Amino acid sequence: MRIVVIGGGTATNAIAPVFAESVYEVTYILPISDNGGSTSEILRFFGGPAIGDLRSRLVRLIEVGPLRKLLGYRLSDNDTVAANDWSLIVAGSHEIWTDIEPQIREMYRAFAIYIHSELLKKSAIRKFDFRNASVGNLILSGARLFFGSLDSAVEFVLRTARVQPNMTVIPCINNNQTSxxxxxxxxxxxxxxxxxxxxxxxxxxxxxxxxxxxxxxxxxxxxxxxxxxxxxxxxxxxxxxxxxxxxxxxxxxxxKPSLYARAQNELQTSEAVICSIGSLYTSIIPVLILQKFGFCAPSQFVLILNGTSDRETEGMKPEDFIVAINRAIAYSKNVLLVPQKPVVTDVIYPSGKDVSVISEAGINVFPAECAHGEYNLESLSSALKLCLFEKKRTGLISMSDLS
Known part of the structure; x- marks a missing residue:
């Protein structure tokens, strides 16, 4: 079954094994608007798209081993120590290169050298802050600058890291501008x-x-x-x-930027789209509001509710998530009035959470065990399969039922 998963950050990474099962052909569409952490320093020097979420998802999908360790490696929080550590990586003498196949090592090191040379060009004007820098972010940035395409840089990692062939990772926007x-x-x-x-x-x-x-x-x-x-x-x-x-x-x-054309095609050829767990307003909606998204989304639209609230969603009820998603989809279609017919067709929720409003209104609901805000992966997998492979669909609700 072909599915598209929307959601960046560590939350979706935690449940990635659920999507990695062989019954799914998965395309992850990730936002590129995260301007925090070491990504902000790369943006300060080079501009371009934020790659932190993409790199994080790639690391999660790569089999445990030396290449995963390289792309997930983070430098010291001491600027001097971090800068020295980076110099060893560029020189190829750092222990992080140990056990990486020679032909793979030289490809990745070439992009480390490339980004380093770009840093040196600007060093007379300002100093790069290596504190807590992600080596994976730097190498991916080097690849992006070399190829002139973020999508190509991501594809390079997918192929050389031999990520499972049923897994695809795509940025929601593919350009060299900061979003x-x-x-x-x-x-x-x-x-x-x-x-x-x-x-x-x-x-x-x-x-x-x-x-x-x-x-x-x-x-x-x-x-x-x-x-x-x-x-x-x-x-x-x-x-x-x-x-x-x-x-x-x-x-x-x-x-109002548009959704990347390749992402549009993935949506049009998928059987379901899943809004995964994570920050609703900074991880999911930045993808949904992109122009043309709403015209491409398949008819089955699944929402996996978070196990806990965060800064963005404190006090929100399950039905509020659906309203927010519906408004985002309307925005992506560039329409002024929010349609009465909601987009979400199915909701997977933590057992015990009150979803009576959306259940009674006609949206399919599927409980999954969730202790201390973290889903039980086996239970979540069962709920997802029941949701996606259940043939009987119920009617959709009117937005007035949620107001």
Whole structure:
């Protein structure tokens, strides 16, 4: 069965084994708007798309071994130690290269050398901060710059790492521009940048990128601040609920980019799309709101509810997730009025959660064991199979039933 899974970040990584079963041919479509952590330093130097979520998913799909260790390797939080460590990696003398097949090692090292040479070109103007840098992010960035295509860089890793042939990873946007998102809150205020929405930064000093980038000097202040230091454990709620999420250019103005054509094709040829667990407004909706997504999505649309709430969704009920998704799909079709007919056809939820509103309204619901916010993979797999392979479909609901 061909399915598309939407969702970036570590949450979906945790349940990836459920999708890795041989009964599925899986395409992961991931967002490229994460501007936090070491990704923010790469964006500061080179611009381009954020690759952290893509790299993280690739590492999860690669078989445990030396190549997975290389792409998942993170440098020290001490800048001097990290810079020295990186120099050894570039020179090929670091122990991280041990046990990687010679022909594979030299291909990956070539991209480490390539990105390093690009860093050196800019070193006279500003210094790259290697603290906590992801080696996988740097190597993928080198490949992206060399190929001129993020999708090609991802495909390079999929092929050379010999990821299972039934697994595909695609960026939701494939260009060499930076994609940022913003959120309008219910009180009308606007929060710009994914990290500021989901995990506020602990380090707000300006990056001084304007020194050699005149365009950046006019950028929105939230997009100029360093995002290296942030806490994923920080779960302080937003001042008020999120009303909607949208893409912005460097200056904070709303734009409407389109879903990558290859991703569109994958959706059109799939039998079901699954919105996986993770951050609703910064991991899932940034894919759903891309123009043309709604015209490509298959008729079966599955939502896997999170086991716990986060900063973005505190206080939201299951039916609120469905409303948010329906609004996102309407936006992707560039329509002003949200259709009465919702997109979500099936919901997998943690056992014990109250889903009576959506169940009584006609959406198919499937419980799965979920202890302390983490799904039992065997139970989740059973629920997913029942959902996807169950032939009898029930009627859909009216959005008025959820208001």
């Amino acid at each position: 940022n998102i913003a959120a309008v809150l219910a009180n009308g205020s606007v929060v710009i940048g994914q990290t500021e929405i989901s995990h506020p930064t602990l380090d707000t000093k300006p990056t001084n990128q304007a020194e050699d980038n005149l365009e950046f000097s006019f950028a929105h202040p939230s997009l100029q601040a360093s995002q290296i230091s942030f806490s994923k454990s920080e779960n302080a709620p937003l001042p008020c609920p999120i009303d909607r999420v949208f893409y912005v250019n460097l200056y904070g103005n709303e734009i």
